Amino acid sequence: MDRASDAAEEAADSKGFELAARAGYVAAGILHVVIGVIALGLAAGGSGSADQSGAIGQLAGSPGGTALLWFCFLGCIALALFFLSEIFFGVRALSGKEKLTARAKNGGQAVVYAVIGATFGQFALGGSSDSSSSSSSLSATLMAQPAGVALLFAVGVGVLVVGGYFIYSGATRRFRRKLSGLPTGGIGTAVTALGTVGYVAKGFALGVLGVLILVATVTNNPEQSTGLDGALKSLRDQPFGTWLLGAVALGLMAYGVFMVVRSKYQRM
Structure with missing residues (x-):
């Protein structure tokens, strides 16, 4: 058992695996x-689906799209495996509550990148999906179950908390703690600015999504729970919504560029 554990840790620490995992940040970007x-x-x-499925669908239809989708699939799966390995090998110096928190964060990120990778893989194989319809359908299924409403409410609160954490990380520049070797001067300032704007924008978008999930749960209306695309379109329909949506859109683009840069400087 120890020999298998040592082999797994050695594989997780290999340069090739690290490069593959860093490609996952590029894919997310x-x-x-x-x-x-x-x-x-x-x-x-305009029209379109501003979510994972809509974005990946556009990539699939672009020149060289299939090759790009496979690259993103492999990168996301490698990054998911990296976070999975961190649950076991990356918390040895920690203890107690700090260790449990680190494991929970690594586990959550492993799930997120595995899901994103699976979506890339589905489209790479010629399939498709609709995130909005899937979210609404899942919400309807949960609302029909006694414990489902409580679970859906917990998910909404969880998304709100994650959104708040993103805003906090951006506003306080806490995300810089995860970076290593970031140059000083203009490049470092630009990367910090991208991260600040990007984290706050993504946090705001997640906050809107969390609110919609909670509203859909309280009103027993699963059609209001339509994922990120529904959240952004709901934002557009509010007073000054087009301006807010435009700002969030630019922020998400900034976050994407930051993630590509992060692939180089992320501590791993």
């Missing part, structure tokens, strides 16, 4: 840039 572009189009009166 590309995804956020495209979502931001779609959201900006929505703010200008």
Whole structure:
């Protein structure tokens, strides 16, 4: 058992695996840039789905799209495996509550990147999906169950908390703690600015999503729970919504560029 554990840790620490995992940040960056572009189009009166499925669908239809989708798939899966390995090997110096918190964060990120990777893989194989319809359908299923409403409410609160954490991380520049070797001067300032704007914008978008989930749960209306695309379109329909959506769209694009840069400087 110890030999297998040592082999797994050695593989997780290998340079090749690290490079593959860093590619996952590039994939996430590309995804956020495209979502931001779609959201900006929505703010200008256009159409489209400003979520994972809509963005990946656009990438699939672009020149060289299939190759790009496979690159993103492999990167996201490698990054998910990296966070999975961190649950076991990356918390040895920690103890107590700090250790449990670190494991929970790594586990959450492993799930997030595994889901994103699976979506990339689905489209790379010629399939498709609709995030908005899936979110609404899942919400309807949960609302029909006794414990489902409580679970959905907890998810809404959880999304709100994550959104708040993103805003906090951006406003306080806490995200810089995860970076190593970031140059000083203009480059460092630019990366910090991208991260600040990007984290706050993503946090705001997640906050709107969390509110919609809670509203859908309280009113027993699953059609209001339509994922990120529904959240951004709901934002557009508010007073000054087009301006707010435009700002969030630019922020998501900034976050995407930051994620690409993060692939180089992330502590791993």
